[in-house]
Amino acid sequence: MPVIERIIKPKTHKGKQAILKREPKIIENAKQTFFIKGLKTTEVLQSCMKNLYILKKPYGQILQRRNDIRPFEDPTPLENFGRKFNASLFVLINNNKKRPNNLIIGRLFEHTIMDIVEFGVEDYKCLTNFKLEKISSDIKPMLVFQGELFESNHEYRRIKNLLIDMFQRETVKQIRLQGLEHVLSFTANDNCILFRSYKVLLKKSGTRVPRIELAEIGPRMNLRIRRTKLATDDLFKQACKKPKELKVKKKKNISEDNLGKTLGRVHVGTQKLNTIQTRKMKGLRKTLTERKSERKRKQVITEEDNAKKIKVNTDENNI
Template sequence: MDVVKPKNQRSKRALEKRAPKLIENPKTAMFVRGGHISQIVTDVMTDLCKLKRPNAVLYRKKNATRPFEDPTTIEFFSQKSDASLFMYGSHNKKRPHNIVFGRMFDHHLLDMIELGVEQYKPMSSFTSIKSSVGIKPCLIFSGDSFETEPNYAKLKNLLIDFFHGSDVERVDLSSLETVITFTVSDGKIFMRVYHIALKKSGTRTPRVELEEMGPSLDLVLRRTHIASSELFKLATRRPKALKPKKEKNISKDPFGSKLARIHMTRQDMKQLKTRRVKGLKRKRDTAQEEGEGTESSPKRQN
């Protein structure tokens, strides 16, 4: 295939922006509506788009596509909007109020999971304070199924990737405003979103309260499309420049203290220089030195 070169500086900057980087940009999520969609699914996608902003692209027009049968349309939208995450909403008699979470690798489908919406409360029905745009949420997963069952474990990994946001080195505690909880119970997934309110407590430490701000979703797991182990390993491979350098003979104990092992050559104790103290000398060496001293001393003359 011929490589198309940019014709001007604008197209050159656009290609450089989409080129692979050592530290990638925050992942963008696109919200795509299917050919048949209910008002509930439309409101769900609108509320989740607000939680994902500013890294979100909302397609308002309907698109008659089926990701599980033919993902080419989703892949085209992914390349067009430079998005590696997507959410697809649809509604039909067989699968009512249907949403699909998925992600891409190199603008090709990696994996996706289909969920059904059974109960929904929009964000507008809650009177609590809404969080700011672009805030990293705290994610809490409750339930043994997220650790023991493969489909729920993959769903947990996908949701963490979806709501992850940008990478930061430090987090200001005062900027933690949102908590998203996912609870598995009786085959259902309960998603709740809370706003963290810091109130006066009479001490230096404020009192923390959670106020539900919506949306509230009761979901059920439906179809899944899981990537193969080889493809997933290729998608999660880190560049060599970002891998930490191995330090030989250095380890850490359970308390986080750094321990090191030092290798030294074998010392010759005979050449070890010490302080010459008479009490440290051996008796034979002392007697020999005294004998040598008497032989070398001059004889007295009468």
């Protein structure tokens, strides 16, 4: 017998709004992240998790209780948390003798595990170690990926995509120059990713364009790649599928050049210059002699047509 799922309708307006928030949308909201502690952690890991949470504010939530979760063996608890908090990203910290200072970052698709990457945190420095003015919260960061591995290696390409998902915020149509305050840099090294955070300083340059300098504000860490569990190509393709409403329809005879200018091609039919209505100006008016000659020409044409008709009629009568 097939199992029939019972659909529970909301009884209150607040319950209805909560269900509508969880429904899929054409333009999705910024992705939520939940942070989890393992059974054993260290001060370095807890500080690292808090700093990552600060970078994710307000799209993050820290769970205070410790959980015995092993995502590579049994990801079911993570899927339940994702369903509960309506979140598609997670950060898990744990520590053991075999894998010290373990940082696990992953994402879910339709409340099932999609990608998991396990890092080892090395050379960590928190935000308080940098005595500079920090950026304000809820600032959209600029993400910089350096290194050929992010383009040539399949595993690094997926990790790059995961990091973009982790640190990007809502899409915006316009942005001002003063809003570009924060830079997150990821440099691919030998089986390691160097994570750096900078503040953009706009200095005077004597021209309208300011001189830009970067000042490191933290956190700083080296992420050593230990284990990965990536989604199949089919699942990844399904997760990246765009709805029909967002697909841009191709317009005929319209293209863009290298500078971003829109170019259009117009197909014009045969023009009848004699019948084009032009502006009535004195210079375009016909003279008296031209009008008289035109009348005579029309009169001659009509007389010739009448003569032809009379000739045709007489020939028919003779027959």
